Amino acid sequence: MWVVEKSSRQQRPGSEERTGEAVKRPTIADIARQAGLTKAAVSFALNGQPGVSDQTRTRVLDIARRIGWQPNSAARALSDGRAGAFGLVVDRPAATLGVEPFFMQLISGIQAELSGNKVSLLFTIAEDQAAEIELYRSWWAQRRVDGVFVVDLRVDDRRIAVLEELGMPAVVIGHPSVAGSLPAVWHDDVLVTRTVMEHLVALGHRRIGRVSGVPELRHTQIRTEAFADAAAELGVTVVDVAGDYTGDSGALATEALLRTDPRPTAIVYDNDLMAVSGLGTARRLGVDVPGEVSMVAWEDSPLCELVHPALTALHRDVLTYGMHAASRLLDAERGVRVGNVKDASHELIRRASSGVAPKD
Amino acid sequence: MWVVEKSSRQQRPGSEERTGEAVKRPTIADIARQAGLTKAAVSFALNGQPGVSDQTRTRVLDIARRIGWQPNSAARALSDGRAGAFGLVVDRPAATLGVEPFFMQLISGIQAELSGNKVSLLFTIAEDQAAEIELYRSWWAQRRVDGVFVVDLRVDDRRIAVLEELGMPAVVIGHPSVAGSLPAVWHDDVLVTRTVMEHLVALGHRRIGRVSGVPELRHTQIRTEAFADAAAELGVTVVDVAGDYTGDSGALATEALLRTDPRPTAIVYDNDLMAVSGLGTARRLGVDVPGEVSMVAWEDSPLCELVHPALTALHRDVLTYGMHAASRLLDAERGVRVGNVKDASHELIRRASSGVAPKD
DNA sequence: TGCAATCACTATACCGGTTAAGTGTCAATG
DNA sequence: CATTGACACTTAACCGGTATAGTGATTGCA
Numbered sequence: 001m002w003v004v005e006k007s008s009r010q011q012r013p014g015s016e017e018r019t020g021e022a023v024k025r026p027t028i029a030d031i032a033r034q035a036g037l038t039k040a041a042v043s044f045a046l047n048g049q050p051g052v053s054d055q056t057r058t059r060v061l062d063i064a065r066r067i068g069w070q071p072n073s074a075a076r077a078l079s080d081g082r083a084g085a086f087g088l089v090v091d092r093p094a095a096t097l098g099v100e101p102f103f104m105q106l107i108s109g110i111q112a113e114l115s116g117n118k119v120s121l122l123f124t125i126a127e128d129q130a131a132e133i134e135l136y137r138s139w140w141a142q143r144r145v146d147g148v149f150v151v152d153l154r155v156d157d158r159r160i161a162v163l164e165e166l167g168m169p170a171v172v173i174g175h176p177s178v179a180g181s182l183p184a185v186w187h188d189d190v191l192v193t194r195t196v197m198e199h200l201v202a203l204g205h206r207r208i209g210r211v212s213g214v215p216e217l218r219h220t221q222i223r224t225e226a227f228a229d230a231a232a233e234l235g236v237t238v239v240d241v242a243g244d245y246t247g248d249s250g251a252l253a254t255e256a257l258l259r260t261d262p263r264p265t266a267i268v269y270d271n272d273l274m275a276v277s278g279l280g281t282a283r284r285l286g287v288d289v290p291g292e293v294s295m296v297a298w299e300d301s302p303l304c305e306l307v308h309p310a311l312t313a314l315h316r317d318v319l320t321y322g323m324h325a326a327s328r329l330l331d332a333e334r335g336v337r338v339g340n341v342k343d344a345s346h347e348l349i350r351r352a353s354s355g356v357a358p359k360d
Numbered sequence: 361m362w363v364v365e366k367s368s369r370q371q372r373p374g375s376e377e378r379t380g381e382a383v384k385r386p387t388i389a390d391i392a393r394q395a396g397l398t399k400a401a402v403s404f405a406l407n408g409q410p411g412v413s414d415q416t417r418t419r420v421l422d423i424a425r426r427i428g429w430q431p432n433s434a435a436r437a438l439s440d441g442r443a444g445a446f447g448l449v450v451d452r453p454a455a456t457l458g459v460e461p462f463f464m465q466l467i468s469g470i471q472a473e474l475s476g477n478k479v480s481l482l483f484t485i486a487e488d489q490a491a492e493i494e495l496y497r498s499w500w501a502q503r504r505v506d507g508v509f510v511v512d513l514r515v516d517d518r519r520i521a522v523l524e525e526l527g528m529p530a531v532v533i534g535h536p537s538v539a540g541s542l543p544a545v546w547h548d549d550v551l552v553t554r555t556v557m558e559h560l561v562a563l564g565h566r567r568i569g570r571v572s573g574v575p576e577l578r579h580t581q582i583r584t585e586a587f588a589d590a591a592a593e594l595g596v597t598v599v600d601v602a603g604d605y606t607g608d609s610g611a612l613a614t615e616a617l618l619r620t621d622p623r624p625t626a627i628v629y630d631n632d633l634m635a636v637s638g639l640g641t642a643r644r645l646g647v648d649v650p651g652e653v654s655m656v657a658w659e660d661s662p663l664c665e666l667v668h669p670a671l672t673a674l675h676r677d678v679l680t681y682g683m684h685a686a687s688r689l690l691d692a693e694r695g696v697r698v699g700n701v702k703d704a705s706h707e708l709i710r711r712a713s714s715g716v717a718p719k720d
Numbered sequence: 721t722g723c724a725a726t727c728a729c730t731a732t733a734c735c736g737g738t739t740a741a742g743t744g745t746c747a748a749t750g
Numbered sequence: 751c752a753t754t755g756a757c758a759c760t761t762a763a764c765c766g767g768t769a770t771a772g773t774g775a776t777t778g779c780a
Contacts, residue, residue, distance in 0.1 A: 025501055027766055038730055043768060053728060070501035074437035075766035078735045083434065085482075097464045099662055104457045104464075108485045115484075120504060122445075123483035124475075125468045141385055141430035144480065247666035277666045284668060302459055303663070306607035306637045308644060387736055398760055403738060413758060435736035438765045 026067045034063050077143070084119055086110075086329055087145040089135055091126040092152065096245045099273055101301050102318055103151075106173070109322020110149065117330055119146075129154070133162050140166050147171070147333045149325055153178050153218040171329040173321070176340045178218050183338040185325045189219055192314060192346045193226035196296055197234055199348055200266045204357035205294065206236045209257040209264035211243045211250060211274050220270065223298075227268075239264055243274050250274025254281040258293070265357040266294040272301045275311050279353065290355035300349055309352030316346045386427045394423050406431075437503070444479055446470075446689055447505040449495055451486040452512065456605045459633055461661050462678055463511075466533070469682020470509065477690055479506075489514070493522050500526050507531070507693045509685055513538050513578040531689040533681070536700045538578050543698040545685045549579055552674060552706045553586035556656055557594060559708055560626045564717035565654065566596045569617040569624035571603045571610060571634050580630065583658075587628075599624055603634050610634025614641040618653070625717040626654040632661045635671050639713065650715035660709055669712030676706045 032042045037056070044051040045060035052060070063069075077083050088110070090103060097103070110121060122145055126132040136159070139145045147169030150159055160180040163170045172179040175186050200208055210227055213220045224240060231238040241256055243249035250269060254277070257264055269275035275297035282289050289295055289309055297304055300315035321343050332338045392402045397416070404411040405420035412420070423429075437443050448470070450463060457463070470481060482505055486492040496519070499505045507529030510519055520540040523530045532539040535546050560568055570587055573580045584600060591598040601616055603609035610629060614637070617624055629635035635657035642649050649655055649669055657664055660675035681703050692698045 025503065029766075039767080040731080040769080041729060044729090047768085049769090051728065056728080068501060070498060072438070072766050073502040073504045074434045074443065075735090076768080077434035078432070078438050078737085079766080079768045081735075097461070097468075099459075099461055101457070101459055104485070107483065108457075111485055120482050121484065122480050123467065124481065125464070125471050138430060141428060142433040143385065144433045247662050251666075273662065273666070276663075280666060280668050302607050302633065303636075306611075306633070306640060308640050389736075399737080400739075400761080401759060404759090407738085409739090411758065416758080432736050435765090436738080438767085439736080439738045441765075 025072075026069045027072065028069070030067065031060060031063050031069060034067075035060055081143070082146050082333070083143050085122050085145050086114065086119060086326075086333075087122040087124070087136075087139055087148040088151070089124050089126050089132045089148070090151060091128055091132045096273075097125070100245075100271065100299070102299070105318035106151075106322040106325075109319040109324075110326040111322075112319070113323045113326035113330070119330070129158060133159055136162060136166065136168065140168050147329050149173055149329065150179075150182070154216050155218050155221055157218070169329060169332040171325050171332060171338075173325050175218055175222055177222075179340075183328055183332060184340045185321065185328055185343060186340065187316065187321075187343055188345055189222050190226040190229075192298075193223055194230050195345070195348055196268055196298075196314065197227070197230040197236070199350075200268075200294065200296070200354070201234050201236055203266075203294065203355060205264075205266040206357070207239070207262055207264045207266075208236060209239050209241065209260075209267040211241050211253040211257070211267060211269045211278065213270040214244050215242055223270070237264075243270065245271050245273060247273050247277035250277035251281045254278035255285065258282065258285055258287055264293065266296070266354065268296045268298060271299045272297045272303050272311070272313065275313075276303055276307050279307055279309075279311065290353055292358055294354040294357070296354055298346070304349075304351065312351045312354040313349050314346035315349045317344065320344070385432075386429045387432065388429070390427065391420060391423050391429060394427075395420050441503070442506050442693070443503050445482050445505050446474065446479060446686075446693075447482040447484070447496075447499055447508040448511070449484050449486050449492045449508070450511060451488055451492045456633075457485070460605075460631065460659070462659070465678035466511075466682040466685075469679040469684075470686040471682075472679070473683045473686035473690070479690070489518060493519055496522060496526065496528065500528050507689050509533055509689060510539075510542070514576050515578050515581055517578070529689065529692040531685050531692060531698075533685050535578055535582055537582075539700075543688055543692060544700045545681065545688055545703060546700065547676065547681075547703055548705055549582050550586040550589075552658075553583055554590050555705075555708055556628055556658075556674065557587070557590040557596075559710075560628075560654065560656070560714070561594050561596055563626075563654065563715065565624075565626040566717070567599070567622055567624045567626075568596060569599050569601065569620075569627040571601050571613040571617070571627060571629045571638065573630035574604050575602055583630070603630065605631050605633060607633050607637035610637035611641045614638035615645065618642065618645055618647055624653070626656070626714065628656045628658060631659045632657045632663050632671070632673065635673075636663055636667050639667055639669075639671065650713055652718055654714040654717070656714055658706070664709075664711065672711045672714035673709050674706035675709045677704065680704070 028039050028042045032039050041052055042060055045057040046064060073084055114121060126135060136148060150170055150172045153174035157178055160182060163182060164180055170182050172182045172184040174184060176184040212224055227238045241253040243253045257267055267278060269278055275295055278295060279289060282293055287293055295311060297311045297313040300313035304311035304313045324341055324343055328338055328341060388399050388402045392399050401412055402420055405417040406424060433444055474481060486495060496508060510530055510532045513534035517538055520542060523542060524540055530542050532542045532544040534544060536544040572584055587598045601613040603613045617627055627638060629638055635655055639649060639655060642653055647653055655671060657671045657673040660673035664671035664673045684701055684703055688698055688701060
């Protein structure tokens with residue numbers, strides 16, 4: 001229920017032309033008139049094109065600056081056939097979306113790279129993958145974007161084929177193995193898995209629990225395999241339980257793991273929220289962390305430092321990740337052949353939640 | 361450091377025209393040719409304009425559907441003078457940004473309303489308010505957006521005057537008192553403050569601590585005043601300490617409050633993160649929650665349910681909030697006189713962290 | 721001194737839509 | 751039977767940029 005109050009402002013965009021100069025935005029025709037030139041000459045001057053004298057160019061630039069001219073994006077887009085914008089669509093339940101700092105940081109990074117290139121970012125949250133694909137088709141047909149960033153790769157991802165079919169420039173933020181012919185910016189999760197496992201094994205852990213993210217995501221699958229491989233090589237055991245990134249699932253999974261016999265002496269969580277929840281669950285069940293069970297979160301956030309004991313976590317520089325993705329997409333859109341980029345791996349930040357394994 | 365791998369895909373947008381039909385997107389000229397009509401007639405048919413027979417209209421629509429025509433957004437924008445996009449800029453340190461689900465939910469809501477109207481959302485994270493203002497000017501000069509959503513109102517907010525000067529349609533998501541002539545969508549924080557205070561006073565609390573957000577934000581100021589007023593009316597004491605939404609500040613503020621003598625028996629936090637951190641701090645100091653101190657978070661999130669004891673929190677429907685804001689901006693942009701909208705207030709969700717005040 | 725090349729522009733068309741004004745055809749009407 | 755008007759279109763201009771093909775004046779060189 002919402003209440004409409006007193007009307008306040010009169011906002012009539014259509015009336016701009018009538019009220020005169022105040023809101024009217026200048027065009028190159030205005031500059032041309034003031035400079036006594038044609039539109040073409042002004043365009044040459046503004047774009048550093050040859051065809052005008054230095055003196056004229058300076059005069060044109062001065063006028064442009066004085067009257068605050070900026071190119072009309074629609075006119076330019078129509079003329080040179082590029083929208084000057086990239087798209088990013090996320091489809092995830094809103095519940096898990098907001099809690100993770102990942103997307104905000106990613107967007108910060110993307111933006112940092114794009115703003116210097118006068119490219120904007122269209123950001124949307126879609127209902128499901130079908131809606132996301134429809135959006136791609138429609139953006140492309142309408143020439144609303146020049147390319148897109150693809151996140152949250154699925155094991156069998158329908159988006160890739162669609163983007164390939166459309167011939168739409170795109171950069172995959174995720175593992176190249178399911179990126180088809182699209183360039184990918186990615187982390188080596190296999191390597192990171194080894195890092196975590198070695199850390200835990202060095203502390204004496206021999207039975208390790210893992211609470212995964214949703215199995216449909218490709219990176220979950222990759223990590224699951226990597227944990228199994230690392231366990232085999234290091235001669236230890238890994239017990240997998242599937243979560244879905246929510247606190248609830250983290251709690252349930254933790255409870256299940258803590259009830260197994262023998263109980264794992266360490267648990268790795270696929271995100272910070274499940275780890276925090278797992279920590280609470282352990283306390284509730286009277287299990288000491290890290291005395292009886294060590295805990296590690298894959299993905300760091302302020303949350304990890306805030307709980308007690310503070311969570312050992314795998315940290316990565318998402319901002320830079322976003323910047324790299326953006327710079328790749330800029331290249332791809334400009335027609336540069338683009339390969340995959342492997343970004344720096346997650347770094348293990350040791351905090352209080354992981355320690356030596358308890359003696360039997 | 362990042363590694364460039366093998367080159368993968370050849371992506372040359374410029375080569376589309378040469379390679380032929382595969383990627384070429386149809387225009388109304390294509391439809392006109394196939395239908396044996398002029399562009400104008402096709403345009404009338406497509407837009408439900410009079411001037412063509414029903415038979416012709418059907419034929420045109422059939423062709424359009426068959427060849428997958430969608431209007432070129434740039435051409436339409438150039439012609440009718442509207443960009444078909446709104447903007448949302450946030451300037452906050454990335455650290456506090458990501459952790460709060462607020463923006464993601466807000467964007468979800470905005471998007472839900474906009475997508476039905478074929479309007480896109482340009483989303484950007486800016487360095488500071490100056491950068492944000494520059495972005496507004498540039499978006500407007502370039503006609504990139506038809507209007508913007510303004511969030512995080514400051515006590516003395518320079519953005520309002522700029523938007524008014526530009527004559528740019530805008531909706532303020534925040535209190536009308538600093539929105540100038542711009543329409544606002546807002547919550548009645550004064551009312552909410554009373555709700556919280558009455559809840560706590562009913563539980564016997566007479567000395568209440570509050571950890572505020574940054575004082576530069578208008579809503580912080582409003583709440584601070586409201587707490588003081590409510591305290592006076594209810595005959596209790598409120599002790600304010602300023603935080604900055606980070607976990608660290610929440611911990612410090614909590615420690616400060618718990619050291620005062622007499623110590624407050626309840627603490628209200630301006631966001632969930634500081635509340636969670638405060639909870640941890642209390643435990644660290646050996647102060648029982650809610651036995652010795654009750655805690656309430658202003659702003660609910662999965663986090664609040666996840667900690668122990670679960671946090672009593674003020675919940676609001678951010679999705680709907682975003683939808684209302686979007687619908688207002690659509691109106692404003694279309695020239696409808698728009699007033700302020702008061703949205704439903706926060707709802708107090710009672711959980712384990714608040715209880716009766718301890719006896720002296 | 722004559723012809724070509726260069727310079728600094730102008731004229732014009734185009735991108736893909738929308739829209740005001742004009743045209744030819746046919747049926748209704750006085 | 752001539753006039754009117756409605757209908758179903760076409761013509762052409764416009765939105766604000768970019769790009770290509772002229773054009774007149776000056777300069778260079780044989």
